[in-house]
Every structure is written in C-alpha cells, then in structure tokens.
Amino acid sequence: VWDLLMAAVPTNEDKNQYVDDGVDGFLAFGFRPGSEAKQPYRLCLPEKLPGEFTIAATFKPMSLRTSYLFAVLNPFDTIVQLGLRIS
Structure with a gap:
C-alpha cells in the first residue's frame, strides 16, 4: 500500500494547504486553489x-x-504520466 497523502503533508509555509476533519473524523488534507504538493x-x-x-x-x-x-x-513537469482528472 502506498499512501499518496504522505507527499502532501502541509507546512506552515504553504497557506494553500491545511489539515481538516475528513470522512468519519479521520485526518484529511485540504488544498486551496494555487496549492502544489510536489x-x-x-x-x-x-x-x-x-x-x-x-x-x-x-x-x-x-x-x-x-x-x-x-x-x-x-x-520536466510537462507530461501527465498518471493522473486523476476531475472534469
């Protein structure tokens, strides 16, 4: 099992990411427009x-x-090789 949320741990430096309550009270990460978790x-x-x-x-x-x-x-951050697109 690979947990992709480990790549998105918010820091105090990025105000576009935040920690919130998720489904059933579990920890969730929130992303505002402009956030980047690289x-x-x-x-x-x-x-x-x-x-x-x-x-x-x-x-x-x-x-x-x-x-x-x-x-x-x-x-080079130019081609999406694997992604989950919301449209």
Whole structure:
C-alpha cells in the first residue's frame, strides 16, 4: 500500500494547504486553489506499478473548473504520466 497523502503533508509555509476533519473524523488534507504538493514519485510510489491497481479518493470540488486531483508528471513537469482528472 502506498499512501499518496504522505507527499502532501502541509507546512506552515504553504497557506494553500491545511489539515481538516475528513470522512468519519479521520485526518484529511485540504488544498486551496494555487496549492502544489510536489515530491519525487519514488518517495511515494514504487518504480513500477502492478498491472492492476486502485486509486481511492474522497473530494469535494469547490468549482466546476477541470483540474487534476492527483498527477504523476515526467521530470520536466510537462507530461501527465498518471493522473486523476476531475472534469
């Protein structure tokens, strides 16, 4: 199991990320527009994913704008190699 929230731990420096109560009172991270949680993918994911895997997410969009809830980019941040797009 790989926990992608470990890549999104809010810091005092980023006012666009915050800690909140999630489903059933569990810890959740909130992201305001403009937030970026960047980590090298190898800190959060294995070198190669299994042939079948699941990404589970609970989210509450605040706008109708198309965006990515989660994305793995190439080293140049130009191509989304794996992502969860909300549209």
